[in-house]
Amino acid sequence: MTARDLVLGRLRAALGEPRPTPAEVPREYRPAGAVAVDLDVLVDRLTDYRATVHRCPDGDVARVVGEVLGGRRVVVPAGLPPHWLPSGVDVVVDHDLDVAQLATVDGVVTGAAVAVAETGTIVLDAAPDQGRRIITLLPDVHVCVLRADQVVATVPDALARVARHRPLTWISGPSATSDIELDRVEGVHGPRNLHVVLTD
Secondary structure (H helix, E strand, O other), rough: HHHHHHHHHHHHHHOOOOOOOOOOOOOOOOOOOOOEEEEHHHHHHHOOOOEEEEEEEEHHHHHHHHHOOOOOEEEOOOOOOOHHHOOOOOOEEEEEOOOHHHHHEEEEEOOOOOEEOOOOOEEEEOOOOOOHHHHHHOEEEEEEEHHHHHEEEEEHHHHOOOOOOOOOOOEEOOOOOOOOHHHOEOOOOOOOEEEEEEEE
């Protein structure tokens, strides 16, 4: 008899016969589509997480992105729509840039897969307009362009939309931690500044 058999035998003896049946656990979760989408809730959550939200029509995205970036040098994924970028911005297109090359940029501009209003979370799935995860983690500023039709109400709604075989990055505000004496430090695990350009 092994030690494992001995321990399991003692447990069976303590439980007695017949063995108790596990208690029923209610699984009354809200399904996808149970809550209406409210863009103001998303904006409120993102602002609460210290992200900056810029609402604008689709035709003004390049202007807003230009105002946010100023004179920064930015990396963009290869599939980013060109009309999102203003002229005059120093842009590096990511074609498998290495860490040393990414260290020379100040910001990144991407799209998004979906956003969750209830949690203020933006989900990236490495689609052509979002690129590799590394380009959204190293630069100090992340400008994420999000269409209103990409916003869903709850996490179940988001899970129903994303392809689960893709690498997913869930972002709730700028990167921050409060591990050391509960002092908030930003920019530890990713961009210190998150700007969301929400097109209505």
